[in-house]
Amino acid sequence: MVYESENNPEKLKQKLLETYQDKSLEDLEYGEEIDTKCGSCYRFTTHEKLEIKTLDEKRVNECLLSDLKLIKGIGASTERKLKSSGFTSLDDLTEHPVYKDRACEFLEKMETDDVCAISEWISTKYSPSHPLNLLLSSLSGAENMLFMDIETLGLKDVPLILIGVAEGNQDGLTINQYLLRNLKEEKAAIEGFLSHQDSDNVYVTFNGRSFDVPFIKSRMRFHHMKTGINTQHLDLLHFSRRQWNDQLPNCRLQTLEEHFFGVKRCDDVPSSKVPDFYLTYRETGNIGPLVPIIEHNREDVVTLARILSLLHQTGDF
Structure with missing residues (x-):
């Protein structure tokens, strides 16, 4: 009506x-x-x-793993240098002498599918409206x-x-x-x-x-x-x-x-x-x-x- x-x-x-x-x-x-x-x-x-x-879970994981800036101490400039040196993903960073511990910690959260913990991690680096948080919602x-x-x-x-x-x-x-x-x-x-x-x-x-x-x-x-x-x-x-x-x-x-x-x-x-x-x-x-x-x-x-x-x-x- x-x-x-x-x-x-x-x-x-x-x-x-x-x-x-x-x-x-x-x-x-x-x-x-x-x-x-x-x-x-x-x-x-x-x-x-x-x-x-x-989004497909594989696509979400690829985007998360490729963002080295999720690790404390890594900004855009450091990320470029790391990637040019062969550290192209967070998996690669598990072999890095400086960033391996934090990379392993993040990967553990991904393996347990703890969406809340991953979201909190992302929010310490980015704003709540960052595309990674939108991506993450697909995992839920x-x-x-x-x-x-x-x-x-x-x-x-x-x-x-x-x-x-x-x-x-x-x-x-x-x-x-x-x-x-x-x-x-x-x-x-x-x-x-x-x-x-x-x-x-x-x-x-x-x-x-x-x-x-x-x-x-x-x-x-x-x-x-x-x-x-x-x-x-x-x-x-x-x-x-x-x-x-x-x-x-x-x-x-x-x-x-x-x-x-x-x-x-x-x-x-x-x-x-x-x-x-x-x-x-x-x-x-x-x-x-x-x-x-x-x-x-x-x-x-x-x-x-x-x-x-x-x-x-x-x-x-």
Whole structure:
């Protein structure tokens, strides 16, 4: 169903209120009330057929092993000298009198497939948005990706509204969205979201390193929740800027979505209006204003998977 353009959010909201005036959450597809150890909230579960493309493990290992700068004390100039002397890979450095110990240490981490430890090693030499970290995500496998996006009542020190998390599998994505029917359900929604993570997961977000993850951690502190959030994290905003900043007017999520995948959200609620739409739902009990928030969040997590696949296909590795 197409409503008014996002350029007319008030008209969109009124149309939604009229359309859903006699509806309840139970009338929406794929939703159900769930219980967590922190109480109940509402969850929507949907599926998206999508091939999440990653890089071949052999290719990833070749790129890692050829970067001598991963070893402490080796910069670009030293790397050139070493390679001209026959030390072309980290395997070769195991025979070097100065760098052999560190090279062996790194190779041991690669042999055990400890993606978290390798990522931490890379981050001591490079920024989190360095292509090697994008490469490394392929070793985790699509089944360990958690594509995550949140909707909130504001930018800081306010509750969440909705948490969306998509898990990769052989058929594409399974998307779970945890909705607060009222603000008392925030702790339950966070608990539902956290139930999807384990020690092998990699969070994939768009500006999540600066916003989504710190926001969730702040709300967990507010509720005195002890569970930690995984440190493995790919923030696709930074990788996208590195890859496409000179090709596009900006690297916003929906700009990438429209330019690369031909997706145009005709009835989307603007992010700045999400709090207003949610509060209208709370004030009126009418679920209409919730509908585009839920769809907006779902589209965001699906687009994250598409962007990651595209980065793996077009990245300069």
